[in-house]
Amino acid sequence: MLKSRPFDDITSWKYLAAIHGIEEVVWRQFGWLAPDEHEPDTSEYLDQDRNQCQHHNWYFFPWHRGYLSAYESIVRAAIHTLPDAPDDWALPYWNYNDTAVANPRLLPQAFATNSWPDGGDNPLFEPRRFGRGDGVVVIRKEDVDLKAALSDPDFEGVRNGSPGFGGVRTPFQHNAERPNEGLLEQGPHDPVHGLVGGYLTGTDPRDWHNLGLMSMPITAGLDPIFWLHHANIDRLWEVWLNRNSNFRNPVLKSWLDGPSGKRRFVMPQADGSRKEFAPKDMLDTKAPGLNYLYEDISDPLSGQQRLNLRLVLLKTLMDVPGITDGLEVETMPKKPTVELLGANSKAITLGSDPSATVVRTDKPTVRKLTDSFKLSTFALRASPEPDRVFLNLENITGENDAAIFDVYVGLAEGAVAADHPENRAGVVSLFGISESTNIAKPHGGSGLSKVIEITDTIDRLHLTGEANLNALPVLIVPVNDARGISIKRVSIYRQST
Known part of the structure; x- marks a missing residue:
């Protein structure tokens, strides 16, 4: 029903998709605009509604929740015009980490075939959903791994160090203009x-x-599976909050009230009106403006948390009479300090084969890092944990939004990556890279930057002596075609508290 509505109807499929992103020439080429059809020319559409989605910033979660809520209410209103319509219809989610089903990473069956059982056309099927190239979607377990995102205790991150669960502080940011992407957005959202x-x-x-709709932000909202994917991302926000009472949303006014300036968050309503909203309006899913609950926000990591060895040791020592007499015990958390450990010497251009580089590090700084891993150096401190280590892939440029690659750290020369999963640091997806590379876009030209935590890998390599931490090998292994992708610099930072 929404697809049959004209573009200038703010409750139409096209209007809703254009809120996430649109390039008229691309939509026209893909058949979403007729030869004589153009984007609406109202000031509301041009100045506020179109190209509004928030990516690579700390507004990612609340903006997309407002977007989902608007879509759900519009679809529900359309459904209620049908005979025998259910009163309780709600947007489903695609839980690709569900352990209760045989293969949760398969595309849901309702979206996978182009016809209904009765022979009618299936409006949920999208022919420009290419998957591995032939229309079959293949998602590996590691592509949707949740450990990094759900284990991070902070919503707001810091540049070059942990980007946090929800991203680094930014103003209104439609596309990947700055490297401030949160951990859950980096994965599983992007892959x-x-x-x-x-x-x-x-x-x-x-x-x-040659790209599928879901591969590019400017077309992703046109594919019906987009909404189930983002419903699951929204659910995982609730999962993160539910995991630990110390995991909390930001309380800063600059986050709660949303971005200042002329661009505000605004969504169409089912009655054809438009409504502004702010992140503070998106915090309670049970509130009247949202009014939903997820059936499952249980912990997929079974309670696994980042181990706070310093606090464990401090509590143990405090129980020993006299052992802490005369010692100053640090109890107040500090803002993390991020320090460059080292970087490689030149840019990397990816191809179909793995690409290797070496990050040469500063010896005194590495010594500070490895000292932080030794229990004797922090046994009486109550700062949160030993140093954390982050691999930064800086200024990634290219034109392939569907490109995905794995990153390995510390592999010995000649080692086969597939034989050493313990050295796999993470997966990188370049969703949005073409816009961030395009110098014609606001803040465009600098490309994407990605941050991967490698603390456990570095700790293991240090303990076993398997790699020289002063000259650390990094291997980029393409999952699909990565030709033309350039990484300006590979760097490693230590984050201390």
């Missing part, structure tokens, strides 16, 4: 986009003509 959209087999993915 699912790239793996579902993909690109057509036998074509060049550097040409947007």
